[in-house]
Amino acid sequence: MKQNFVIGYPLKQSLSPLLHNHIYSLLNLQMKLEAKEIKNLDILIDNIHEKNIQLTAVTLPFKEEIIKYLDWIHPTAQEAKAVNTVIRKANKLYGFNTDIDGIAFAFKNICLHSKKILVIGAGGAARALGLFLKKQNSEIYWYNRNPNKARKLIAEFTGNIVENLISVDNNFDIIINTTPIGMYPNISDTPLPNMNFNKSQIIFDMIYNPQMTKFLKCAEKQGCKIITGLEMFIGQALKQIELITGKHLVDDQNIIKEAYKILM
């Protein structure tokens, strides 16, 4: 049985082992993904080589720090300045960013061209989103509690700054939360103060624990289309498994159905 890793700190809440191991067994892969809570990347890199770990899924806080250990980085991951997947092949380490594939999966069948989009937050997930939205020619509006970080993303990925979130709710085609506001255990928090939506809006929350945040529940009640963080999570994981199997999974309806089933 080949071993893969998911690394990060803390890792207790990670759903990656559950999802990866379910898909491995459906594909008859003799593999197991193991959660490795680590604080030091030097030891981990030695471990990857010694144990011949083919796939390492990288989560917080290592998505940037891992870059210096890699022999090659995919251009998209280079642009995003973040790696969430390391593949070991012929003694070399290759870095990818499948969060962007996860975002594409979450937005499949939704046209983003020229859409007016409010992004709340300016951390790592917002950076992957910025790269994706720039390629879609969306009109991006950025809000972050530290506006300087939002301005940095504007310089890289285009867009405009939003100074405060009072009464902005109705002004955008799409609103996306990339902050942890509303994540377990603080499930009664919301990233927008008012949440007066109209039903033509699309509301996406990247949080997947809980799957239905207060933000999404409120949007759904008002008739909006909602996208949960689970969709992005499934998309990024399927792309990781594609990287080691060469199988095209993000359009495989049976695999997608199984992924939702095991996580719901």
Ligand code: NAP
């Ligand atoms: P990150 O790099 O730490 O960035 C967090 C962002 O949220 C920063 O802009 C930060 O603002 C802001 N923020 C944090 N706490 C806040 C608060 N109490 N009030 C206002 N703003 C706050 O984290 P990340 O990697 O981008 O992850 C962010 C969220 O996305 C997490 O909930 C994570 O679980 C989720 N995520 C989901 C997926 C998926 O597959 N669904 C993938 C990646 C991430 P400052 O800049 O001012 O500090």
